[in-house]
Amino acid sequence: MVRHRVSRPWPVLPVGGELLTVAGKAGKRPGMAHVGRDLQARELRERATAAMEQAYAPYSNFHVGAALLGSDGSITEACNVENAAFPAGTCAERAALAAAIARGVRTFQSITIVTSAEVPTPPCGMCRQALIEFSPDLEIVSVTRSGQEARWILSDLLPFAFTPRSLDRTND
Ligand code: THU
Numbered sequence: 001m002v003r004h005r006v007s008r009p010w011p012v013l014p015v016g017g018e019l020l021t022v023a024g025k026a027g028k029r030p031g032m033a034h035v036g037r038d039l040q041a042r043e044l045r046e047r048a049t050a051a052m053e054q055a056y057a058p059y060s061n062f063h064v065g066a067a068l069l070g071s072d073g074s075i076t077e078a079c080n081v082e083n084a085a086f087p088a089g090t091c092a093e094r095a096a097l098a099a100a101i102a103r104g105v106r107t108f109q110s111i112t113i114v115t116s117a118e119v120p121t122p123p124c125g126m127c128r129q130a131l132i133e134f135s136p137d138l139e140i141v142s143v144t145r146s147g148q149e150a151r152w153i154l155s156d157l158l159p160f161a162f163t164p165r166s167l168d169r170t171n172d
Contacts, residue, residue, distance in 0.1 A: 041112070044067045048113060052065025053079075064080040064114070065115075066111055066112065067096065068096045069111070071108060074105050078095035078098075079092050091127050094127050106134055113141070119144065122142060122152060128161075140152045
């Protein structure tokens with residue numbers, strides 16, 4: 001599979017239309033795998049968008065939804081939740097990660113992020129660090145409501161990451 005590594009967004013079809021839940025079936029027919037992937041990508045966008053609409057962001061007014069695609073095909077979505085005590089707020093990506101872990105999912109294929117911004121935004125540094133613990137090769141798809149899209153691979157966004165291996169003791 002060719003992975004796109006771009007820092008510049010390119011246009012895709014606008015988010016919208018009916019809720020699609022048949023990605024698995026289309027993906028099983030010979031030569032139809034791309035259809036399954038397209039449907040799955042669309043479902044991820046739909047789920048992230050629905051989560052974004054639940055965002056609690058009265059302080060920044062920056063609404064974020066994230067849908068995590070597990071290695072098992074499961075989808076877990078969440079939104080950002082702010083707080084009057086600002087540091088107590090949580091990003092959508094880490095909220096989705098915590099919910100997925102609670103479901104028993106620990107490795108991930110991709111995360112789709114939808115925001116209220118004009119251009120696609122990458123995940124913040126803290127979310128990159130939280131996600132890289134579980135899936136360094138995670139594909140990150142960031143979209144806007146108007147249909148702009150950008151993609152990255154997590155390890156490209158956080159090179160030389162601190163990982164569980166960094167805790168290995170070598171001097172005693
Ligand atoms: N936010 C996210 O949910 N994800 C990110 O990757 C960047 C920032 C949230 C945190 C805060 O509620 C608002 O967006 C503005 O920073």
